[in-house]
Amino acid sequence: MGKITGSQAVVKCLEEEGVKIIFGYPGGAVIDLYDALLESKITNVLVRHEQGAVHAADGLARVTGEVGVALLTSGPGATNGVTGIATAYMDSVPLVVLTGQVPRALIGNDAFQEVDIVGITRPCTKHNYLVAKPEDLVPTIREAFHIARSGRPGPVLVDLPKDILGGLLTFPDRPVINMLSYQPTYKPHPVQIEKACKKIIKAKKPILYVGGGVILSNASSELTELAVKLNIPVTMTLMGLGAFAGTSELSMGMLGMHGTYTANMAVAECDLLIAVGARFDDRVTGKLAEFASKAEIIHIDIDPTSISKNVKVDVPIVADCKNALAAINEWFNTKANVSLEEEAERHQPWLTLIREWTAKHPLCYKENNDIIKPQYVIEILHKLTGGKAIITTEVGQNQMWAAQFYQFDYPRHFVTSGGLGTMGFGLPAAIGAQMAFPDKTVIDIAGDGSIQMNIQELATAKQYKCPVKVAILNNSYLGMVRQWQELFYEKRYASTTMNVTPDFVELARAYGAVGLRATTKSEVVPVVKEALATDNLVIMDFKIEKEEGVYPMVPAGKGNTEMLLV
Amino acid sequence: MKHTISVLLQNKPGVLSRVTGLFSGRGFNIESLCVAETLDPGVSCLTVVSKGDNAIIEQITKQLHKLIDVIKVTDITDKEYVEREMVLIRMKAEAHTRAEVLRVIDIFRGKVVDVSAKSYAVELTGSASKIQAVIDILRPIGIKEIVRTGIIAMSRANKTK
Numbered sequence: 001m002g003k004i005t006g007s008q009a010v011v012k013c014l015e016e017e018g019v020k021i022i023f024g025y026p027g028g029a030v031i032d033l034y035d036a037l038l039e040s041k042i043t044n045v046l047v048r049h050e051q052g053a054v055h056a057a058d059g060l061a062r063v064t065g066e067v068g069v070a071l072l073t074s075g076p077g078a079t080n081g082v083t084g085i086a087t088a089y090m091d092s093v094p095l096v097v098l099t100g101q102v103p104r105a106l107i108g109n110d111a112f113q114e115v116d117i118v119g120i121t122r123p124c125t126k127h128n129y130l131v132a133k134p135e136d137l138v139p140t141i142r143e144a145f146h147i148a149r150s151g152r153p154g155p156v157l158v159d160l161p162k163d164i165l166g167g168l169l170t171f172p173d174r175p176v177i178n179m180l181s182y183q184p185t186y187k188p189h190p191v192q193i194e195k196a197c198k199k200i201i202k203a204k205k206p207i208l209y210v211g212g213g214v215i216l217s218n219a220s221s222e223l224t225e226l227a228v229k230l231n232i233p234v235t236m237t238l239m240g241l242g243a244f245a246g247t248s249e250l251s252m253g254m255l256g257m258h259g260t261y262t263a264n265m266a267v268a269e270c271d272l273l274i275a276v277g278a279r280f281d282d283r284v285t286g287k288l289a290e291f292a293s294k295a296e297i298i299h300i301d302i303d304p305t306s307i308s309k310n311v312k313v314d315v316p317i318v319a320d321c322k323n324a325l326a327a328i329n330e331w332f333n334t335k336a337n338v339s340l341e342e343e344a345e346r347h348q349p350w351l352t353l354i355r356e357w358t359a360k361h362p363l364c365y366k367e368n369n370d371i372i373k374p375q376y377v378i379e380i381l382h383k384l385t386g387g388k389a390i391i392t393t394e395v396g397q398n399q400m401w402a403a404q405f406y407q408f409d410y411p412r413h414f415v416t417s418g419g420l421g422t423m424g425f426g427l428p429a430a431i432g433a434q435m436a437f438p439d440k441t442v443i444d445i446a447g448d449g450s451i452q453m454n455i456q457e458l459a460t461a462k463q464y465k466c467p468v469k470v471a472i473l474n475n476s477y478l479g480m481v482r483q484w485q486e487l488f489y490e491k492r493y494a495s496t497t498m499n500v501t502p503d504f505v506e507l508a509r510a511y512g513a514v515g516l517r518a519t520t521k522s523e524v525v526p527v528v529k530e531a532l533a534t535d536n537l538v539i540m541d542f543k544i545e546k547e548e549g550v551y552p553m554v555p556a557g558k559g560n561t562e563m564l565l566v
Numbered sequence: 567m568k569h570t571i572s573v574l575l576q577n578k579p580g581v582l583s584r585v586t587g588l589f590s591g592r593g594f595n596i597e598s599l600c601v602a603e604t605l606d607p608g609v610s611c612l613t614v615v616s617k618g619d620n621a622i623i624e625q626i627t628k629q630l631h632k633l634i635d636v637i638k639v640t641d642i643t644d645k646e647y648v649e650r651e652m653v654l655i656r657m658k659a660e661a662h663t664r665a666e667v668l669r670v671i672d673i674f675r676g677k678v679v680d681v682s683a684k685s686y687a688v689e690l691t692g693s694a695s696k697i698q699a700v701i702d703i704l705r706p707i708g709i710k711e712i713v714r715t716g717i718i719a720m721s722r723a724n725k726t727k
Contacts, residue, residue, distance in 0.1 A: 118580065119580075119583070122580070122583065122584060122587050123587055123588075123591045126634070127634040130579070130580075132579070147634060179634070180576075180637060181575070181576055181634060181635055181636055181637040182634050303632070304628050304631070304632070305625065305628040305629050305632050308621070308624065309625060
């Protein structure tokens with residue numbers, strides 16, 4: 001076989017992996033690679049800032065489950081992508097980020113647009129590489145995809161020196177990738193499964209605490225089977241929303257700092273906590289000593305480091321969530337000497353108690369006939385999309401209201417920066433989601449602060465005909481920090497007032513999008529209807545109650561039952 | 567409590583900084599660290615001594631194992647193992663102390679590796695506690711300079727099989 005250029009080889013690798021869309025921004029170091037891409041069917045979505053490229057690739061990966069790809073140039077191109085990479089790393093999103101690098105002869109010489117991106121991203125990638133030899137190029141990219149998508153997924157960065165992209169090499173055959181030092185555990189240990197099942201049989205007040213791992217491993221149906229079969233109530237983390245139907249009778253909604261009263265009470269009172277693909281994050285647990293303090297804990301996770309990191313676990317199960325849940329279901333179907341009906345019936349008093357909590361303190365807000373309440377906007381979005389839209393969010397109050405009030409029934413429909421909490425994530429992620437599913441309704445629920453962090457991506461959305469609907473919950477504040485200042489800093493609103501924001505309706509027009517505004521409650525429905533009816537990019541500017549808060553709220557450092565309620 | 571952890575890793579550029587970055591990024595402590603290649607030049611062995619309660623040591627071993635280039639992690643502290651450290655010490659060795667220095671290093675089975683009119687450089691190996699004992703004894707005589715390798719360790723062979 002003849003020789004091809006490094007750039008052609010990279011493109012061939014991407015095709016081999018089934019990549020159809022990548023997100024990126026050209027520059028000197030990757031100009032050859034962009035040139036080679038012209039000969040391929042792969043679409044490069046030209047973003048307006050490299051952070052947007054990585055978030056968009058991330059959005060695509062989260063809604064499809066495939067590996068997202070971003071292509072950035074060296075130096076500032078690469079460093080601009082770092083926030084996106086860290087975002088994906090914290091939420092275990094499979095990405096391959098290709099960065100250009102200066103020619104090998106110049107590495108280490110402080111060359112123009114040179115930065116040690118492998119060094120910079122070492123702590124925020126699952127793994128990363130600098131390709132040192134032409135013959136390493138293809139195997140490295142293949143390995144990068146393998147690592148990104150297997151085990152606990154994550155971003156992998158491959159740094160590509162310009163002379164390797166421009167040089168010639170022979171494209172090698174595709175071997176089966178088998179890495180000596182990387183062998184994720186997919187199958188649960190049967191002994192652990194049996195231990196877990198016996199604890200489930202003994203429990204009177206079990207709950208399922210479900211995180212993003214269930215979505216990543218496509219385990220929703222196995223989870224639903226277990227919950228419904230045994231009548232076990234389910235609470236989800238921010239990342240887990242949609243893993244189990246939010247409108248189900250067994251769903252208690254989200255837990256933690258802004259979780260429901262029911263979910264937090266149930267965690268405090270349960271005698272068995274079955275954690276699946278969740279990592280006991282501080283925003284979930286509150287004060288650790290009081291988290292599930294009456295319960296034994298079963299923890300299913302593919303990443304052993306997540307187990308017993310924050311909370312001591314009684315039955316650890318290292319496995320892919322889907323396999324572990326299937327094994328538990330199988331055990332109950334075949335090996336348990338109990339009637340499933342009786343098991344389900346046995347949890348009835350526990351469910352009654354849970355329903356009493358919900359009746360006492362449902363998720364709610366003080367309604368108003370004139371002023372727009374942000375929660376009302378989310379409810380209307382839910383109603384008018386039939387709960388079927390893909391929702392992305394920015395970070396802050398907008399994110400929490402979306403999580404609380406858009407009752408997610410389907411996995412991979414809620415795209416949010418959970419671990420890192422990256423403002424400016426929602427719009428580019430929505431573009432990624434929309435590129436993957438052109439026919440779906442994709443809504444970015446935003447705040448007036450965070451939308452401005454990557455607002456330049458409106459041009460990207462317009463250029464690639466992404467009819468994303470941006471719903472800005474506009475309170476002229478950095479609302480979440482303002483809420484903390486209101487509650488814990490005697491209303492000293494230090495640097496959280498955004499008096500000057502663009503006129504978002506005019507701004508939409510400037511980008512060739514549709515701009516709509518609602519200033520009273522009665523205008524919300526018509527605005528949302530009009531937005532959903534148009535096939536153009538839309539910005540909806542909802543002037544909401546300025547000092548509305550997110551409740552319930554557990555003050556930082558307190559136990560989860562010490563909630564501030566509406 | 568101190569733990570000695572033995573790590574086999576791929577001998578690739580940047581691997582050591584992945585390990586040290588893990589320790590600094592997660593606030594784990596490094597008492598000493600030694601690394602060199604094994605019989606297989608593609609594989610390095612790293613011995614790290616760290617301090618922490620059981621939960622921390624568990625996290626350290628798990629996090630090390632999670633690094634893609636790490637092949638095997640063994641906390642050898644609870645097993646039978648041999649540990650050795652080497653130290654090079656430059657001693658003040660003038661007329662009235664030359665004999666004393668030689669006597670002490672002889673007791674500890676060290677040897678002189680460099681001699682000058684006013685100093686001896688001596689080499690000693692042993693467990694970390696032996697090295698510390700030598701240093702404590704030589705210090706009053708007059709240590710000019712000291713270089714330690716840090717600990718390397720190997721678990722003992724299973725004698726019942």
